[in-house]
Amino acid sequence: MGHHSCCNHQKVKRGLWSPDEDEKLIQYITTHGYSCWSEVPEKAGLQRCGKSCRLRWINYLRPDIRRGRFSLEEENLIISLHSVVGNRWALIASHLPGRTDNEIKNYWNSWIKKKISRKSSTAMAAVAANAELTQPGCSSNQLNLVNQEVMTKAPIQETLFSSQSPFFMFDSNLEDGLTRLAALPPHRLPPPSPPPSTFTAPSMYSSYLPALEDMEAMVPIEDQACTGMEEDEELGQDLSERIESHPCPSFLVWDQPIETQMCGEASSNAAAMASSFPSPL
């Protein structure tokens, strides 16, 4: 196996990243940004290739990354989205704030796939129905949004999925077009955008933001994602049952400030990093 084309002529380190390397990368990115990944390793003093640095940053070191187990809403959303767009992990990830395509892919390949295959065809039927019928509830809401995103090629993450946006919700009244969505190549999708300083909802998306109602029923997603393991029983609930009985309620994500989002040790630095993090060029 060869090395990446970007580092053929370099002596690059491979394998797991050390804390020291992480520190160097964080230090460099927070100071200079990442306008050109191929330059990052040299300027940051790392013996890695640019691709490796990019991957490490995106999948692990980014300050807005959300770690910990997936919530029920996230899981249902992954299932719904996957049933329509297939293995378009980046697209799916763009609708789960703080989650990476790699994480979702891994999650799918272990937990969800296992559960689905283990269980009866009822589960599969439910998933298929989810995709084909675009029934009311989360699926149609979410997927209408996905579709609209693709059709308009607008940077919708900027308005809905940034850590600055307190909520994102979807309306079910939009037209379909899922087949067109599935047919579009990944590169036609808008790239992720850096968090905006304020939440803005362009008029073209205003229909996705219904009035806030039933606030008592809203559950901060972080409460589910980062709590301990005491909810195993709930998570262990059969997937097919969940799909059938709870395809996905009107979706809501309550995005917490970064300092409370982070569950790992790096949380103390997260807020500072986020505030000082320069936008990519």
Place this chain on the structure above:
DNA sequence: AATACATTCAACCGCGTCTAC
């Protein structure tokens, strides 16, 4: 306690696409 097997997840690889020249 030791071993085998299963699972998780960080990281790598190759390829397609974009962009600058």
Place this chain on the structure above:
DNA sequence: TGTAGACGCGGTTGAATGTAT
């Protein structure tokens, strides 16, 4: 228009960790 370099994505690997025997 063609080409090379860079980026981004999905598929895959393999080390670390957990669990069963």
